[in-house]
Amino acid sequence: MSKLKLSGGSSSTNSVSFFLKKRDKGIEAVRQKDGTIVTKKVDSDEQLKTMMKLLKVVFICSLFREFSFLLNLPMWIYHVPTFIWTALFLIAILVMLANSEMRMYHGAEHKVAHWYSKKNVGNNIESIKRCSRIHGYCGTNLLATIVTFQLASSICLNLFSFHIPEIITAILPFYVYSIFPFNLLGMLAQIITTANPTTEHINVAVRALSTLIKESK
Secondary structure (H helix, E strand, O other): OOOOOOEEEEEOOOOEEEOOOOOOOOEEEEEOOOOOOOEEOOOOOOHHHHHHHHHHHHHHHHHHHHHHHHHHOHHHHHHHHHHHHHHHHHHHHHHHHHHHHHHHHHHHHHHHHHHHOOOOOOOOOHHHHHOOOOOOOHHHHHHHHHHHHHHHHHEEEEOOOOOOOOOHHHOOOHHHHHOOOOHHHHHHHHHOOOOOOOHHHHHHHHHHHHHHHHOOO
């Protein structure tokens, strides 16, 4: 059987989830208070719904800025969405920084995803620990890329009186968020939003992935 394609993953303060590409399958592994790990199926359609909601918000913000530019409204109005996106990004980083468990589960999710992309499935903890906790397709990268484009357009307009078409700031981040240098801010942010996981955190991520593969055979 060929290696399955993952569409992504997610993590929380006590769980890790993985989803398959082009299927409605997803598995979440949750670590209980007594240390046991339980798994359950999750709807991968929620990932798409979240992405569509984010796209709508970005599009609305871009329309707001486009009209403020075309109508020659005061400059500060144009910069309002940029300020909001940047503030939300910084708040999200601070929230992650304050939650060490979530950061370690986030790191475990990335390490296991990297490991699986190169090796067969199996609970090889030491190999997983050597993998990077920074992942190119992390949602942090997407949010950071949106912020990068927002800041770039505001700077260009403010300093050089050059308006970047809003269709670029609205759509392009969703296609280039895994590509350097667009993902530079996101990769740097992941140093904060992830942490090196312990064996316990990795075991949760491994259980989620191995159960997903087992359920898909």
